[in-house]
Amino acid sequence: MPFQFDTARPLYIQLAELLTRRIAAGDWPPGARLPSVRELAADMGVNPNTMQRALAELERAGLVHAERTAGRFVTEDAGCIAATRTRLAAAHVRAFAAEMAALGYTRAELLAALTELPDPIQPEEEPHG
Amino acid sequence: MPFQFDTARPLYIQLAELLTRRIAAGDWPPGARLPSVRELAADMGVNPNTMQRALAELERAGLVHAERTAGRFVTEDAGCIAATRTRLAAAHVRAFAAEMAALGYTRAELLAALTELPDPIQPEEEPHG
Amino acid sequence: MPFQFDTARPLYIQLAELLTRRIAAGDWPPGARLPSVRELAADMGVNPNTMQRALAELERAGLVHAERTAGRFVTEDAGCIAATRTRLAAAHVRAFAAEMAALGYTRAELLAALTELPDPIQPEEEPHG
Amino acid sequence: MPFQFDTARPLYIQLAELLTRRIAAGDWPPGARLPSVRELAADMGVNPNTMQRALAELERAGLVHAERTAGRFVTEDAGCIAATRTRLAAAHVRAFAAEMAALGYTRAELLAALTELPDPIQPEEEPHG
DNA sequence: GTGGTCTAGACCACT
DNA sequence: GTGGTCTAGACCACG
Numbered sequence: 425m426p427f428q429f430d431t432a433r434p435l436y437i438q439l440a441e442l443l444t445r446r447i448a449a450g451d452w453p454p455g456a457r458l459p460s461v462r463e464l465a466a467d468m469g470v471n472p473n474t475m476q477r478a479l480a481e482l483e484r485a486g487l488v489h490a491e492r493t494a495g496r497f498v499t500e501d502a503g504c505i506a507a508t509r510t511r512l513a514a515a516h517v518r519a520f521a522a523e524m525a526a527l528g529y530t531r532a533e534l535l536a537a538l539t540e541l542p543d544p545i546q547p548e549e550e551p552h553g
Numbered sequence: 554m555p556f557q558f559d560t561a562r563p564l565y566i567q568l569a570e571l572l573t574r575r576i577a578a579g580d581w582p583p584g585a586r587l588p589s590v591r592e593l594a595a596d597m598g599v600n601p602n603t604m605q606r607a608l609a610e611l612e613r614a615g616l617v618h619a620e621r622t623a624g625r626f627v628t629e630d631a632g633c634i635a636a637t638r639t640r641l642a643a644a645h646v647r648a649f650a651a652e653m654a655a656l657g658y659t660r661a662e663l664l665a666a667l668t669e670l671p672d673p674i675q676p677e678e679e680p681h682g
Numbered sequence: 683m684p685f686q687f688d689t690a691r692p693l694y695i696q697l698a699e700l701l702t703r704r705i706a707a708g709d710w711p712p713g714a715r716l717p718s719v720r721e722l723a724a725d726m727g728v729n730p731n732t733m734q735r736a737l738a739e740l741e742r743a744g745l746v747h748a749e750r751t752a753g754r755f756v757t758e759d760a761g762c763i764a765a766t767r768t769r770l771a772a773a774h775v776r777a778f779a780a781e782m783a784a785l786g787y788t789r790a791e792l793l794a795a796l797t798e799l800p801d802p803i804q805p806e807e808e809p810h811g
Numbered sequence: 812m813p814f815q816f817d818t819a820r821p822l823y824i825q826l827a828e829l830l831t832r833r834i835a836a837g838d839w840p841p842g843a844r845l846p847s848v849r850e851l852a853a854d855m856g857v858n859p860n861t862m863q864r865a866l867a868e869l870e871r872a873g874l875v876h877a878e879r880t881a882g883r884f885v886t887e888d889a890g891c892i893a894a895t896r897t898r899l900a901a902a903h904v905r906a907f908a909a910e911m912a913a914l915g916y917t918r919a920e921l922l923a924a925l926t927e928l929p930d931p932i933q934p935e936e937e938p939h940g
Numbered sequence: 941g942t943g944g945t946c947t948a949g950a951c952c953a954c955t
Numbered sequence: 956g957t958g959g960t961c962t963a964g965a966c967c968a969c970g
Contacts, residue, residue, distance in 0.1 A: 429561075429564060429567060430561055430562060430567055431561050431953085432558075432559055432560050432561035433559060434959080434960060434961090435558060435960075435961070436960080436961085438558060438559055445655065445656070448656055449655050449656050449657055450657060460941085460942065460943085461942085461943065461944090462941095462942090470961085470962090471961065471962045471963070472962095472963095473945095473961075473962070473963085473964095474960085474961060474962075476943080476944075476945095477960095477961095479943095480944095490942090490943060490944085491942085491943090492942075492943065492944090492968080492969060492970090493941080493942045493943070493968085493969050493970055494942070494943095494970090495942060495943080496942095496943080509656055509657070512656060513653060513656055513658060513666065514666075516649060516652050516653060516656075517649075517653075517663075517666045517667060517670060518670070520645060520646075520649040520667075521667065521670050523645050524642060524645060524646075526574065526578055527574070527577055527578050527638055527641060527642055527645075528578055528579060528638070529642060531667065531668070531670070534646075534667060535664055535667060535668070537642065537643070537646045538646060538649075538650060538660065538663060538664060538667070539660070539664070541646065541647070541650050541660070685829060685854075685855050685856075687819070687822060687825055688817075688819055688820060688825055689819050690816070690817050690818050690819035691817060693816060696816060696817055703913065703914070706914055707913050707914050707915055708915060767914055767915070770914060771911060771914050771916060771924065772924070774907060774910050774911060774914075775907075775911075775921075775924045775925060775928065776928075778903060778904075778907040778925075779925065779928050781903050782900060782903060782904075784832065784836050785832070785835055785836050785896055785899060785900055785903075786836055786837060786896070787900060789925065789926070789928070792904075792925060793922055793925060793926070795900065795901075795904045796904060796907075796908065796918065796921060796922060796925070797918070797922070799904065799905070799908050799918070818968080821944080821945060821946090822945075822946070823945080823946085847956085847957065847958080848957085848958070848959090849956095849957090857946085857947090858946065858947045858948070859947095859948095860946075860947070860948085860949095860960095861945085861946060861947075863958080863959075863960095864945095864946095866958095877957090877958060877959085878957090878958085879953085879954060879955090879957075879958065879959090880953085880954050880955055880956080880957045880958070881955090881957070881958090882956095882957060882958080883957095883958080941969105941970090942968100942969080942970085943967105943968095943969095944966100944967080944968090945965100945966080945967080946964105946965080946966080946967100947963100947964090947965080947966100948962100948963090948964090948965105949961105949962090949963090950960100950961085950962080950963105951959100951960085951961080951962105952958105952959080952960080952961100953957100953958095953959090954956105954957080954958095955956085955957085
């Protein structure tokens with residue numbers, strides 16, 4: 425197949441990714457209690473079941489663990505979190521480098537562009553054409 | 554809304570983006586004749602109507618123009634192509650910088666990671682998160 | 683119904699089974715005085731009423747008898763205890779044989795597996811499936 | 812805690828175990844197509860979603876794989892199936908040996924009891940007292 | 941209140 | 956028709 429379509433990924437996967445990113449970023453430090461399933465679901469405007477499924481993914485990955493009645497907690501294993509952060513960063517780096525290379529940018533230009541960047545960064549929607 | 558879901562974008566938009574990227578990358582140089590709609594559609598495994606719509610987007614953006622019977626041609630305006638390339642690159646740079654900043658990477662670490670990267674880049678499956 | 687779910691059985695039944703097993707195993711020899719209902723209930727972390735009901739089951743089965751003020755005693759009828767032990771063992775044997783047969787094990791393989799087993803047996807978490 | 816209650820395990824786990832057992836037993840040979848989710852769900856009298864979840868467990872274990880529109884298939888990896896069968900059998904053997912040891916049976920008696928067993932085995936409900 | 945399970949019913953993409 | 960996802964709403968055990 426010469427071209428792969430962007431099919432929308434499952435919502436629970438996107439939620440799992442978002443939560444993973446936030447834990448990797450330190451939004452919730454190791455050992456911290458996460459908001460309840462219902463709370464997170466309400467915050468994101470999704471069904472609690474969907475959020476539960478997303479959190480089950482994090483649990484499978486060892487990033488969080490559930491205490492029956494007390495809630496869910498970020499793992500105390502800082503190494504696991506650090507590894508996740510590194511993994512995510514590496515993926516971004518590779519993807520970015522690949523995209524820029526496809527546009528014919530050399531590594532030097534790429535570094536220059538990043539150096540010129542203002543430090544407080546706000547997102548911009550991706551133009552398509 | 555505190556979180557925006559990835560919704561699958563229309564196919565013709567995805568195709569337009571792909572073609573734009575290829576023109577910006579120089580796959581088809583300024584003034585070059587593009588393959589026919591049918592040919593492109595067949596290559597991508599897509600309905601010719603969809604490909605037609607994608608190409609209409611490129612025309613709207615001024616990147617290609619149709620000559621009645623001779624086919625479609627990439628614009629001769631190298632500045633327009635260069636601007637497109639710069640615009641795409643800038644968007645990638647900003648997005649990348651924002652993602653890395655969210656993970657707590659400083660600009661220095663970011664530059665270091667890119668410097669360490671091997672030059673021929675091969676894709677890697679996106680890890681979860 | 684082609685498949686019967688494991689439904690959690692009443693607690694007093696589970697306790698009765700446990701006590702029966704212990705008497706059959708000789709933990710309390712024939713004629714021995716059982717700990718008081720309160721004591722047993724405390725040991726198992728169970729409401730004394732529930733334990734009372736469990737013991738009533740043992741009385742019904744003739745394995746223990748209550749002496750008005752002196753407490754409950756294991757039956758002196760060694761034959762009854764032996765029969766219980768035999769009955770439990772037979773049930774285990776049949777169930778085990780059936781499970782192994784369902785997995786396609788011949789009696790010879792089954793005997794081989796048991797022969798290879800180390801004699802002091804420590805429990806192992808039940809693997810999935 | 813000196814005594815662990817039988818809490819009914821989740822239905823989807825029980826279903827996963829049953830299906831695993833059937834695959835290990837060769838009811839569905841390697842590469843065979845499983846009945847559809849809806850069919851299996853109807854057969855067992857459960858909700859299709861519950862059955863789906865059970866099958867997802869088998870998928871995680873590598874015992875089956877889903878072909879988008881064609882159905883689910885047992886893995887072709889006979890080694891994986893054999894390993895599962897061995898694992899299940901070992902668990903049964905250990906549990907059986909432990910139960911019999913608790914009743915004071917020696918290995919010799921245990922082997923004798925199994926040797927005496929009739930070959931076509933039908934199950935018998937476990938008596939409790 | 942917490943996490944967890946189950947059901948019912950809908951919708952989607954793919955062939 | 957297939958697998959897969961999502962929602963809505965219920966129920967449970969545990970404190």
